[in-house]
Amino acid sequence: xxxxxxxxxxxxxxxxxxxxxxxxxxxxxxxxxxxxxxxxxxxxxxxxxxxxxxxxxxxxxxxxxxxxxxxxxxxxxxxxxxxxxxxxxxxxxxxxxxxxxxxxxxxxxxxxxxxxxxxxxxxxxxxxxxxxxxxxxxxxxxxxxxxxxxxxxxxxxxxxxxxxxxxxxxxxxxxxxxxxxxxxxxxx
Amino acid sequence: xxxxxxxxxxxxxxxxxxxxxxxxxxxxxxxxxxxxxxxxxxxxxxxxxxxxxxxxxxxxxxxxxxxxxxxxxxxxxxxxxxxxxxxxxxxxxxxxxxxxxxxxxxxxxxxxxxxxxxxxxxxxxx
Numbered sequence: 001x002x003x004x005x006x007x008x009x010x011x012x013x014x015x016x017x018x019x020x021x022x023x024x025x026x027x028x029x030x031x032x033x034x035x036x037x038x039x040x041x042x043x044x045x046x047x048x049x050x051x052x053x054x055x056x057x058x059x060x061x062x063x064x065x066x067x068x069x070x071x072x073x074x075x076x077x078x079x080x081x082x083x084x085x086x087x088x089x090x091x092x093x094x095x096x097x098x099x100x101x102x103x104x105x106x107x108x109x110x111x112x113x114x115x116x117x118x119x120x121x122x123x124x125x126x127x128x129x130x131x132x133x134x135x136x137x138x139x140x141x142x143x144x145x146x147x148x149x150x151x152x153x154x155x156x157x158x159x160x161x162x163x164x165x166x167x168x169x170x171x172x173x174x175x176x177x178x179x180x181x182x183x184x185x186x187x188x
Numbered sequence: 189x190x191x192x193x194x195x196x197x198x199x200x201x202x203x204x205x206x207x208x209x210x211x212x213x214x215x216x217x218x219x220x221x222x223x224x225x226x227x228x229x230x231x232x233x234x235x236x237x238x239x240x241x242x243x244x245x246x247x248x249x250x251x252x253x254x255x256x257x258x259x260x261x262x263x264x265x266x267x268x269x270x271x272x273x274x275x276x277x278x279x280x281x282x283x284x285x286x287x288x289x290x291x292x293x294x295x296x297x298x299x300x301x302x303x304x305x306x307x308x309x310x311x312x313x314x
Contacts, residue, residue: 057299057300108202118201122200122202129276132277132296143280147247
């Protein structure tokens, strides 16, 4: 499905069409090019770039490709940030509590990592920055969308269910030997 | 550079610690580091304490960073205190709005300590 963003005087509108451009590839244009896509967007790739940027800059340790074959991955720590405006949906981040603590330790430089609240706080903030970096990468979205305050969920018995019920993109990484996935759910 | 009193405003305590650490890495001599988790708390601290620098997030519960800056400029003692917004909201519209309300600078998250240094040091010299 292709997607074009056109700016009107007071808002930005996204036009959806059924032109397939390959997995995850969509087309985006701006006001002057209404209905005429000017650039293709690979949502999955942009999501991966956003996550990598946040880990490189703020966590101080890179995300790498997961091993193949991929080991079993049962996340019990998740964060979600809603996107509303010209693009509606959510960005979510899933991993294990152990990995969330490792991320927190890296961010804080080893200081004051013990508290569970610190891991929740740090993980939510990482998800928030990934969502912000993601929308900043897409022409027309930086000002056209707002982000919600992050929500963090942990425990073994939960399912994240997005009401967006549209397209779903997911990228799995390895962080210091632990798996972590980043997802984008777009409203259909 | 003279010692400074700083207020860091962010709903994430981890981010407040990272911003404080980045300021120290930038070479600032921090006499006092006050922290607030929203704009309302920050306004109270700004009324009660002499501040040389404020760094504030935008998206926060209760009172966001833009409203905080707007109200801060109404406090006589804080009218000229440099305020740098540090936020995931990277859009040009947000930048223009923040600056028009009285912010002195803007840093996008994720940020490096070097970016903090580049944006903050000139404000303290000026």
